[in-house]
Amino acid sequence: MKDTPLDLSRLMAMDARQAMRLLQRVREASLAGDRPPVAPRPVIGASWQRVRRLGVSPDRQSGRAVLAPEELEHHRRTSALGEVMRGISDGLTGIADASLQILVVCDAQGRVLWREGNTRVLRRADGISLAEGAVWSERMTGTNAIGTALAARVPVQVHSAEHFVRPLTPWTCAAAPVHDPRDGRLLGVVDVSGPASGFHPTTLALVTSVARLAESGLRERHLRAVERLRAVAAPILCRVGGRAVAVDTHGWTAAVTGMAPVDRLPLPKSLRPGRLWLPSLGMCAVEPLPGGWLLTVEEEPPPDAPRRVVLDLSRPRRWSVTVSGAAGSWARELTPRHAELLYVLAARREGRSAAELAADVFGDPTRTVTVRAEMSRVRRHLAGVLAHRPYRFSEEIEVEVVRPAHPADLLPHSTAPAVAADRVRGGCEA
Template sequence: MQIEPLDPHGLSRLSALHSADAARVLARVRDAALAGGTPHVAPRPVIDASWRRVMRIGIDPDRSTSSELLPAGELEHRRRATALGELLPSVSQGLITVVQASQQIMVVTDEEGRVLWRDGDRGVMRKADGICLEAGAAWSEETTGTNGIGTALELRRPVQVHSAEHFVRTLHDWTCAAAPVHDPRNGRLLGVIDVSGAESTFHPATLALVESVARLAEAELRDRHVRSVERLRSVASPILCRVGGRALAVDSHGWPAAVTGMPPVDRLPLPKSFGAGRRWLPSLGMCAVEPLPGGWLVRVEEASGPGEGAVSRVVLDLSGRRRTSVTVSGAAGQWTHELSPRHAELLYVLSVHREGRSAAELAADLFGDRTRTVTVRAEVSRLRRHLAQVLAHRPYRFADEVEVEVVPPPHPADLLPHSTAPAITAARRLPA
């Protein structure tokens, strides 16, 4: 039987084959790839990249998928701490009837790939116990190799993994489709919604279903957030009417509810340790912060002398596989901001080119297209709202007086693994 190379839609073509035939095709692809040969049928790019990552980690493809379960107290703590708990009724309503009818299970994990909840067909859940797909188990790529949950976390986008596309042989009888859920209030990854079952239950539409449920969960969080900001606005507006100078009221995620004496801001990035008192913020300088019901009153202080609050050092931490951050420090203190994937790419390119880059050069670096200058200018503008004292323009660059340190991943090939920017893919090929 002649099979075309598997492109990103290759699973749809395999679904036309008998289940056993499809499994054999994927098994031959995997075996050839792991042996260092060239398979007659190329794996899908997303699977090939994942296999390469887990081989670098050193995972044994013949190991079991068992992991040490979280203690009951820690599991309950994680369930209570995540916003996914609030969304569980909506998630279950969207999926549970379908997964039960198709003899599958629904799994919800946190951002580390730890299983928090699962539900669905009882027989399938008993089989899932045999591969440790149970509450408290670890399902990141680092612990379990290529799988729907771990690979979706790694890529921060929906992914379907079928049969022998799983790196560990124990999972070849399974199929899974998973989609990450992000918190619209701060962009942070909350976890993953996954549907898993026997490989004979595979259907390419499952991925679209899981993704739609994940998007509905994010929409519900967004609606709740809008209502909370409205409540804060009703409290803060009378207060701001009596405050002189520049001030704003923000919620606990930095979203403004009201502002006075200054142009409106989209969002004020807040450090994790943010609290009442005098606080230095890179986008505003020194501020006086007071608590409000559901947020904070932030009053901007005028600088008392030259250089107050100036940034002296920036640490760009790219060592994590999923999270990246920038830490800025100076005489007034230290502040850490978690970066979006695009902003991490931008700061990395500017750290390499301290002399600066034009909008056209950055467009080529990020998109391979020098004409996409409007997109670049918009992204840099958003980034400068967070790091106003760090970045200069004409050309875009780190401020001359700022010391910049980049903390790279252990292996160059793991640099911003989600990125397809030409400058990043070229950097991954550099020798260690």
């Protein structure tokens, strides 16, 4: 097997039939456990390994779960992607139609919420259940641009026999994830799919650009909402004695009094009126505002309040950190990158420099700027828990890491060298 894996530009340079035959040989050899003529692309090889572990059959889709009409409508109404669907449609539907392809927009679970495009291709898509309400996660349909982009959290193009399930090999597809700019949460993917004869490597760049435009549209909507909250909160804060802050439902600061402003405060997922302890503020009174919350600080945060941190990595893509102390506890879900960083620091309590963390996470010790930016975001959420120079958990903090039952499921989509090494070793003790 050649060391250099396939890439899209090489496939494009081939005759279409020649490229499809080569991909078919790579797929069949890989699935049979034989030596393929050339290595599959890394993102495809990693996906094939995942779906084999999931027990997906290469000869048929594992299932075609379809939402009932009322469920589909509910998911459309509650998805933030609905707020920017017009922009997505304007950016891609015409191009997809002209190139005999279709636009597909899915939520974070791979459920198809909308699809538009060429009528003839839409009918063909019905034959593989690429229909509104169907689920296109890797667990249901194997390697495909929608499910693989959701699993890997990166833009992905899957062509012909790169699909794991045989009935999908006559298709080509390109998908890019869309994240909520307010909290980094994965909202879903934008996808363009069609017959394999319509393959072109620039499709991925186009889909990625439209996904970024969708995120930009959500960001603009968010900024306008924060401005409206600021207008409501400003006169209220003028009457508050002491320290208080008005935040939106995602913790972004709209107005503040009696304290230094911060961009965002970490809030628990289910916030209610009453009293709440936050690591960065202490005990607060919580009152609702239109579009957000008013947090009034009741006492100075005890300097030794945080005592214990639990880093829970046991649930697939539902990683969280819980901080507890004398005054209470607080929990927050983690992005994939922040889960990687905290895992490395929990496993290496002596601390890591920016260069060492860059090597641990990116395999490149020169990426210190990226590491410092990410650690700055993490430390805003974990005040009093993380120290720096070097980056580390404070010595007085007890840290527990809850790992998945199977070592291979430890941050399974992470390519961080430190995480990959621990997966091979079966995890290391924090």
